[in-house]
Amino acid sequence: MIKYMIRFYALLIIMSVFSSCREDKAYDSAYVDAINLHLKYSVFGDSKPFSTPLSMTLTNTTEQITYQRESDLWGKFSLEGLLPGEYTINVIGSLTAAEATEATGKSTLKGANLIGFVSNVKLKLGETESLNNIGLVIPTQSSLIFKELYYSGSRTPSNGSYRNDNFYTIYNNSDTPVLLNDIYIANTENYGGIGTAGPLWPGETQGEYTHVYVQAAWKIIAGQAPVFIQPRQGITIATMAAPHNKDAQYNLNSPVDLSQVDYEAYSTDPSNMYPDFPAPNMKRAFWPSYKDLWQISVFGQGMMLIQATEKEFSEFETVTLPESFMSPGESEEYWLCKKIPVDYVIDAVDLIKNNTATITKRFPPLLDSGFATVGGTYSGFSVIRKVISVNNGKTAYQDSNNSTEDFEINKKPLSK
CATH class of the missing domain: 2.60.40 (Immunoglobulin-like)
Known part of the structure; x- marks a missing residue:
């Protein structure tokens, strides 16, 4: 017993020596340094x-x-x-x-x-941060903007998931007509769906990209005849121009009927077994991993409008996603992206899963210095721009190139 007591006191002495040598960091404030x-x-x-x-x-x-x-x-x-x-x-x-x-x-x-x-x-407490890497820029301004984006999908009557009812509304936010013939709608690669940091592309600086990297793109006007969007008017593009909430073969719980939209992302590829609805078809311009339906992630992806001639678009370089960001199970085509100079991007909206997923940034600040989100998946909600003014029935929407400030959640898509 005495032997054990000696060992116990010896251990207490050793512990007291080590604790006296250790420097305790007791901060005076719960806040970081000014x-x-x-x-x-x-x-x-x-x-x-x-x-x-x-x-x-x-x-x-x-x-x-x-x-x-x-x-x-x-x-x-x-x-x-x-x-x-x-x-x-x-x-x-x-x-x-x-x-x-x-x-x-x-x-x-x-x-x-x-x-x-x-x-x-x-x-962090006790550490000084300078924040000297914040630079100010004048953002890209355009007459054509995204007015509303519905990417979250919806729940079926049996609580299943459904995302064939995606749509995107493009709006002429100016007082003059805008020609649509050289406009493309596109989405970025899907590396950041769950809030992981995006790939550092060769030759780029994180957060200051001079290019955007496109996974799929559609030329809105498939033909050559000139088509204009009139001032303060918009067009709506559907993944599938179906009467989603009117027909039980689709989803009666969907918030939208898209049978009257202006354009549809339908591909005439012989493998496409989905019906071709009456809405005019866009032209599939780039989509190496073509899968019949153009569905972006319910976690959100970067969406953009590109203005380029067909010749310019065809000459944009095709690159492969950096290998460290690839995951097994996908085809080689899945990782191919179109490298678009930011000068050709006229509007961009960074869509993310929720307000905490801000580690993913797909666009440089001059295109979009914020994020838009519905805050969850299969909610049946969209994001829509805030209204600045309405004069003589014509609506002007907010466009500061900061989607965090410009957009809000719309719980009744297509209702505004």
Whole structure:
């Protein structure tokens, strides 16, 4: 017994020695250290102040908390009271027409938005983060935009899953007609469906891509006759132009009847056994892993509108997804992508599974500095742009190139 007592006290002495040598880190605050940040664009924020402050949204995806902060007129932020965690950060600002002309050297009668974006920012207690990698850019602006996107699918009466009822509405958000003949609708590769970080393509910088990588693309107008979208009007494109919620052979629980849409993603490939509905068929321009129905992931993918001639589109390079992001069980064609320069992309919306899946970013900030989501799968919900104004029955939609701010959930798709 004495022998065991000696061993016990010896162990206590050793433990006390080690504990006295260990440095305890007791932080004075639950918040990370204050961050001082200075954002500039051209001369503004440097030799001249901005005319209006910059606005910053910091989303702590670890704790699901969002903070709003505003700069002074020199673009300086003092970020205090932030809990540790992983962050997605969006910045929005604006330039007047005179400021945009001075900053870009290009004469303009309109002002311009400024946007900045960074994700996967890890803020930790006791560590200082500079956030110097947030750059401001003027986003791409276009008359043609996505108004509504329905990708989540729906539940059947027996609680099964159904996603043949996807649709996308494209809208002319200007006051002049827009020619549709050189417009393509496309989706990115599906590497990030469950919130994993996307591949770093050769020659690209993460978050600053100069290209987008397309998995499938359709030329909206299959023929040569000119087709216009009139001002403040839209067209709707269906995966399958069926009366989904009107016929029991489809899905009576679907939120939509797509039998009257403007275009359908139907392929005339002999292997396609699905019916060809009356809606005009688009032209399948690129889809190496063709599978009869064009269905994007219910977890969300990047959607875009491309403006290019058929010759330009055909000359875009075809590349293979980096090998480290391939998974077994798919054909070689599944990993082929069309490499599109961002200058040809006129609108882009990054669709994700839910608000926490922001680690995946498929577009650079000048195309989309945010994300849109319905927050789940098979919900029967869509995402739709927010309305800015309605004048004489003509609707103008918000288009800041930040989908987090521009879109909201529509629980009754096609109802607006």
